[in-house]
Amino acid sequence: MKSFQELANPWVADLAVYEPGRPVEEVARELGLEDVGDIIKLASNENALGPSPLALEAMQDSAKTMHLYPDGGTFYLRQAIASHLGVDPAQVLPGTGSNELIELLGNVFLRNGTNIVMSEQAFMVYRLVASASRAETLAVPMTDFTHDLDAMSRAITPETKMVFVANPNNPTSTMVSQEAIDRFMDAVPDDVIVCFDEAYVELLDEADQPDVLQYVRAGRNVVVLRTFSKAYGLAGLRVGYAVAPAPCIALLNHVRQPFNVTAMGQMAARAALADEAHIAQTRKLVQDGIVQFEAGFRALGLAWVPPVVNFVLVEVGAGREKFMALQKEGIITRPMDGYGLPDHIRITIGTREENERCLAALARVLGKEL
Template sequence: MWNTAHEHVLKLVAYEPGKPVEELAREMGLQPSDIIKLASNENPLGPSPKALGAMRDALERAHFYPDGGGWALRGAIADKLGLDRSNVILGNGSNEIIEFIGHAFLRPGDEVITARHAFAVYSLMSQLFGARSVEVPDPGYTHDLEAMAAAITPRTRQIFITNPNNPTGTMVGQEEIDRFMAKVPDHVLVIFDEAYYEFVDNPPDVLKYVREGRNVVVMRTFSKIQGLANLRIGYGLAPKEVAEVLQKTRQPFNANGIAQAGAEAGLRDDDHMRRTRELTHEGRAYFQEEFEKLGLEYVPSFANFVLVRVGDGDAVFQSLLRKGIIVRAMRSYKLPEWVRVSVGTKEQNERFIAELKNLAAQGQLAQKQPATA
């Protein structure tokens, strides 16, 4: 059967997720309670109390199939954003929306444009469908929308813009986006990945392009500020005609009922989102201040993580693992000298910085130098 598989699938390199707490506990002989995970940009406060209550209630109906159309959750999302339910499609995480888009619009030989340092799944999904990923340099680790527009060819079918960007935390603003969209031809679908949208004080408005009926999909998730990463629930926002096509690619019951209940309740818990945002802003500022004191180069972030240059990213990653601290090594993102650290609780952040200072005292960290991309 190996010889009958698609060649582009055989060449696919699987996505490398953040290391689970349970795995590190087994490897190092540590207690899970002694380990802190600052690797996957999760919410250290956990889910909203309202979401937890709704999920407990939903457990009583676990023997029934969920609402395959996600009527209530799609309606709640639409109401909050000033859209119609027909503009909303649910996914098993926003990652699944990327897969829907591939199924609907990609053919072998097509081109997908991404920034060089962008979420790895875009290129992986492109390859899964036999398309070619075109990586555009990103000076300052920020999307260069002028260069991305210039890279469009007749074979281009999709362009991914992550805003704020993962793993760099950088953003492009409204004027840059508007100039870019004015140059995008009708045969290209633009996907705005806004997984970290809620952490930004004054984010650009790309939903206007959904309302205008442009060829766009906006992706958001309940994994980050809502703290529901374990449930895998996200959504896409698109003009009705585009959303209808994506709905045809979706498997029945792809979004489970417990996740739908938690997401709907969490969506209405503004207080939980406010507290998460405040914790994130404080922790991010603390990291960046401490990196300055240590003389470490970092990329100023708009998200709930910071990318920092430590010298040998793999070695620092391993050293921190031995102390029960999980961060994200960046070699797979072509950034072998860097690690990405998610904002945790105040105590978790301080423990990470204390261990980083120990590594600095041992001469294991890089000295600050001008950023290059």
């Protein structure tokens, strides 16, 4: 009898598995702690403030109708997103986090013989999705931990189907300017799809947010991804969305599940979208946290990449070891060896108290004084 390994599609059996931020429950079990409250997760760039209170209310209301399937067409959520962004509802597709939309893009546009272009240190899921579709990944070196868009446009080959630009980028917390984007869009051949992943964009002040939706409105082959997991504080509900020209959205609809966004997720996301006060408070928490971490790193004599959003890449030397040592202190961060940065860890900005505990633990782990 053949094993499952032998029966599987060979390119699937060989796929790398995404290493997510570790959940507090798992780490508590490992450390033999009864109380998960002693553990701080600064590993997945979630919102330290929690969900928007308006979204919480919507979730409670929606709980009563959870025996019913959701609206498979996400009518009201698409309307709300479209009017929020000034696009047409036919240009919007919500999904199970933006992760699902990356996967759908892979299913629709990638196959053996095609490739994607991305930065060496960019969101890992692009690469995993490309491999799952048997497409090649052309990874372009970054400059100062920032996308080198000129080099990325030069890396495009006749086989390139998509270029992924996370802006701001994870795990570096850096961003590219509107000017660099516009130059890039002039250089990219029309047949290549550019996917701007804006998972963190709402954490920036409005004046600092680049405008890439203009390219969707102009009918270019551009897909913009956004999520309710970060600024809106709804990572556990799994709601993200794509904005793209209507023919692209129609194709993505061919490969999605019929009820890909939960009813509770749809209602909470609509409420969160309207909660401007929560977004403003979140931005302030992040800005204050950045100042706090930078002061701490300076005191510890560490080099870091100046962050623009709610996470920071810091050079601690032997990152995985430091990640393990911090975990023993009850602080979950993210090792970066999988991104080719073995001396760095990535820390999500938390509340003032969480940041303080994290910096104190880091000082102990490094044997330094704060």
